[in-house]
Amino acid sequence: MKANQELTCSDRLIVPLDVSTIAEAIALIDTLPQVTFWKVGLELFVSTGTEIIDLLKTRNKRIFLDLKFHDIPNTVAGACRAASRYGVDLITVHATAGRQALELAKEAALAGANDTGVTPPKLVAITLLTSLNSRDLAFDLKIPLELPEYTLEMALLAQKAQIDGVVCSPQEVAQLRSTCGEDFIIVCPGVRPTWAQAGDQKRSLTPLQAYKAGADFLVIGRPITAAPDPVAAWERICEEIGNR
Ligand SMILES: O=C(O)c1cc(=O)[nH]c(=O)n1[C@@H]1O[C@H](COP(=O)(O)O)[C@@H](O)[C@H]1O
Numbered sequence: 223m224k225a226n227q228e229l230t231c232s233d234r235l236i237v238p239l240d241v242s243t244i245a246e247a248i249a250l251i252d253t254l255p256q257v258t259f260w261k262v263g264l265e266l267f268v269s270t271g272t273e274i275i276d277l278l279k280t281r282n283k284r285i286f287l288d289l290k291f292h293d294i295p296n297t298v299a300g301a302c303r304a305a306s307r308y309g310v311d312l313i314t315v316h317a318t319a320g321r322q323a324l325e326l327a328k329e330a331a332l333a334g335a336n337d338t339g340v341t342p343p344k345l346v347a348i349t350l351l352t353s354l355n356s357r358d359l360a361f362d363l364k365i366p367l368e369l370p371e372y373t374l375e376m377a378l379l380a381q382k383a384q385i386d387g388v389v390c391s392p393q394e395v396a397q398l399r400s401t402c403g404e405d406f407i408i409v410c411p412g413v414r415p416t417w418a419q420a421g422d423q424k425r426s427l428t429p430l431q432a433y434k435a436g437a438d439f440l441v442i443g444r445p446i447t448a449a450p451d452p453v454a455a456w457e458r459i460c461e462e463i464g465n466r
Pocket residue numbers: 238240261263288314348350351352353389390411412413421423441442443444445
């Protein structure tokens with residue numbers, strides 16, 4: 223990675239291709255040529271398979287393959303090995319898959335990249351989805367910890383298992399950054415400019431707040447992709463974070 227101060231807005235912002243067809247994905251990629259880092263999530267990958275990966279590669283884009291693996295260790299490892307053969311930049315696993323799954327995921331990612339001679343992806347663990355709040359954690363998931371403590375425990379578990387970083391809400395970034403250190407990758411979805419709708423995101427902060435708290439990457443979807451003018455929305459966000 224480049225030193226922090228040299229990073230530009232397109233190095234920091236990851237935009238999800240949350241659509242279900244190649245045609246819609248191409249339309250978004252063409253609308254936003256300034257985006258260099260795209261996220262391929264469950265909806266698009268399940269719909270198109272590797273076609274979208276090949277397309278992004280021919281356009282020299284960076285790829286966050288966000289399939290959020292969560293299964294028994296053997297299955298998580300197999301999936302990580304397969305995903306890593308594509309030569310993508312980032313992949314996700316759920317921290318709650320547990321320590322053994324995380325450890326095997328890391329080994330498998332290295333093996334998968336080695337299979338095809340590509341650079342291994344960075345592995346990031348989901349701490350707690352940004353669509354959940356303290357109430358959901360306590361009353362639905364029955365987790366008897368305060369939310370910041372829980373996300374910290376998940377991050378520490380991932381770090382002990384040699385995972386490269388985490389996905390967390392902007393509200394937890396400062397704490398995770400100070401505990402897990404500067405080299406731990408922190409990816410933040412759930413980012414909302416003041417002028418955008420929250421939608422299903424429950425633990426948001428603005429792009430500038432998330433960036434200042436220490437996030438390496440901001441994942442921002444609908445505030446850009448569903449805006450009447452996506453390019454203007456992108457530029458407004460870049461201005462808000464000072465084009466850093
Ligand atoms: O792993 C993710 O990227 C992710 C984790 C999380 O906790 N919350 C979350 O919103 N995401 C993803 O980040 C994107 C957020 O999109 P918007 O809510 O439209 O900005 C979606 O593609 C989600 O799948």
